Amino acid sequence: xxRPTNRRTVLMAAxxxxxxxxxxxxxxxxxxxxxxxxxxxxxxxxxxHIEIYLEDPAIKNKTQRRAAETxxxxxxxxxxxxxxxxxxxxxxxxxxxxxxVARLERADGWLIARGSAKVEAGSPVHVTLNxxxx
Numbered sequence: 001x002x003r004p005t006n007r008r009t010v011l012m013a014a015x016x017x018x019x020x021x022x023x024x025x026x027x028x029x030x031x032x033x034x035x036x037x038x039x040x041x042x043x044x045x046x047x048x049h050i051e052i053y054l055e056d057p058a059i060k061n062k063t064q065r066r067a068a069e070t071x072x073x074x075x076x077x078x079x080x081x082x083x084x085x086x087x088x089x090x091x092x093x094x095x096x097x098x099x100x101v102a103r104l105e106r107a108d109g110w111l112i113a114r115g116s117a118k119v120e121a122g123s124p125v126h127v128t129l130n131x132x133x134x
Contacts, residue, residue, distance in 0.1 A: 033085040035125030037072070037102050039113065045129065046112055047076035051103045052083050052127075054119070058097040074104065102127045 037052070039045045054067035068085040085100065097118075104113040113129035 031087055033068075033087050033100065033119060033125060035083055035100060035117070035127060037081045037083060037115070037127045037129060038079060039129045040131065042079060044077055044079055045074045045081060046104065046106075047074055048104050048106045048112055049073050050081065050083075050129075051105065052085065053101055054085055054087075054098060055101045055116075056095045056098050058095055100125045100127055102129060104129050 033054070037045065037050060050072045051069070052072060053069040055065055056067070057065070059065045068087065070083055070085055072081050072083050074081060099116045099118050101116045102114065103111060105111055111132050113131050115127045115129040117125050117127045119125055
């Protein structure tokens with residue numbers, strides 16, 4: 001014989017569903033911007049360090065223009081390097097002009113290459129470094 005559904009069973013099921021939905025939403029939203037850096041022509045990235053940061057060109061104050069920043073080392077043998085930047089604001093509140101900028105510098109500080117890519121919420125960023133001409 002089947003037992004009738006009581007109020008306690010219904011409330012427990014609803015609570016379990018609410019917790020599951022909240023957990024799925026929280027794990028779906030990433031607090032990092034992930035992406036890759038490559039060199040133009042799909043050749044190996046030269047040796048040096050790559051400074052990667054978020055920049056919003058719409059902000060006129062240069063000290064406030066840069067947000068998150070990270071640094072990746074290149075040994076001169078990789079064609080693609082992955083990075084992760086912490087996102088300080090919510091992706092929905094991000095500016096439409098927000099971009100990821102990557103600068104490849106030699107050990108002596110000379111800029112070798114630079115590249116940038118627009119940030120789109122929910123998708124990885126792909127930055128291609130272009131050689132800098134002096």
